[in-house]
Amino acid sequence: MPLLHAPALHVHHVSVRFGEAEVLSDVSFDLDAGEFLAIVGPNGAGKSTLIKVALDLVTPLTGHAALFGEDAGRHPERVGYVPQLKTFDRTFPATVLELVVSGLRRSWPAWVRAAERDAARAALAQVGAEKLATRTLPKLSGGELQRAFLARALVRRPSLVLLDEPATGVDFLAEHDLYDLLERYQAVGGATVAMITHDLAAARYHASRVAVLNRRLHGFGTPDDVLCESCLKKAFGHLRHAHGIAV
Ligand SMILES: Nc1ncnc2c1ncn2[C@@H]1O[C@H](COP(=O)(O)OP(=O)(O)O)[C@@H](O)[C@H]1O
Ligand SMILES: [Mg+2]
Numbered sequence: 001m002p003l004l005h006a007p008a009l010h011v012h013h014v015s016v017r018f019g020e021a022e023v024l025s026d027v028s029f030d031l032d033a034g035e036f037l038a039i040v041g042p043n044g045a046g047k048s049t050l051i052k053v054a055l056d057l058v059t060p061l062t063g064h065a066a067l068f069g070e071d072a073g074r075h076p077e078r079v080g081y082v083p084q085l086k087t088f089d090r091t092f093p094a095t096v097l098e099l100v101v102s103g104l105r106r107s108w109p110a111w112v113r114a115a116e117r118d119a120a121r122a123a124l125a126q127v128g129a130e131k132l133a134t135r136t137l138p139k140l141s142g143g144e145l146q147r148a149f150l151a152r153a154l155v156r157r158p159s160l161v162l163l164d165e166p167a168t169g170v171d172f173l174a175e176h177d178l179y180d181l182l183e184r185y186q187a188v189g190g191a192t193v194a195m196i197t198h199d200l201a202a203a204r205y206h207a208s209r210v211a212v213l214n215r216r217l218h219g220f221g222t223p224d225d226v227l228c229e230s231c232l233k234k235a236f237g238h239l240r241h242a243h244g245i246a247v
């Protein structure tokens with residue numbers, strides 16, 4: 001039974017191990033519906049793994065994740081996911097429309113039905129990319145590919161959108177557009193957003209909640225509470241300076 005007013009994302013004492021390595025250690029937090037969460041932390045901190053637990057792609061050793069009061073993986077249609085694009089094979093010979101339709105079906109379409117084409121075109125229009133529909137993926141710029149994946153994540157109008165470093169490799173203007181777009185999507189449907197980012201300044205400006213992660217959760221709260229010198233020092237050590245991040 002879905003719980004009334006359950007958090008959009010409930011992470012409960014989650015620990016994950018890959019072989020000998022403990023990648024997440026006893027991570028717990030609740031993200032309320034309608035919030036915009038930025039997940040920050042150094043490389044290898046377990047950020048992508050945490051999102052995969054929420055998507056039920058990784059099973060934790062202990063603990064569990066729940067979305068809107070139900071087990072992770074129970075309602076895939078309620079979750080939109082933008083994977084880390086640097087791991088995507090850019091030579092994949094599909095069109096943008098097919099990519100977006102794959103978000104409706106969770107598989108590659110051999111042919112596209114009229115209703116699916118309409119839904120995909122509407123999702124592309126929502127991210128300002130209707131002109132990309134017939135383009136093939138290898139011909140897209142980084143920013144265009146990002147919009148295509150965002151349309152794929154939004155095509156089923158999910159209540160929760162999870163994004164893994166969507167701004168990496170995109171120029172500043174496009175990154176600004178991306179935040180604008182997500183905020184507009186939230187404003188219309190009251191959706192919840194959780195985004196992994198390296199950009200602490202953007203997290204401070206756009207997020208309503210920030211999770212500072214480095215295997216353990218070093219802070220969870222408002223940007224003002226959590227993006228403080230001592231929290232970041234614990235999680236990032238000297239890495240923060242290597243990122244050239246201003247907070
Ligand atoms: N499927 C996997 N098998 C083994 N090790 C993994 C796997 N996925 C991630 N790791 C390791 O877990 C650690 C955390 O990875 P990840 O969650 O991708 O960190 P982040 O996204 O914060 O950079 C890294 O050391 C990574 O090499
Ligand atoms: Mg990652």
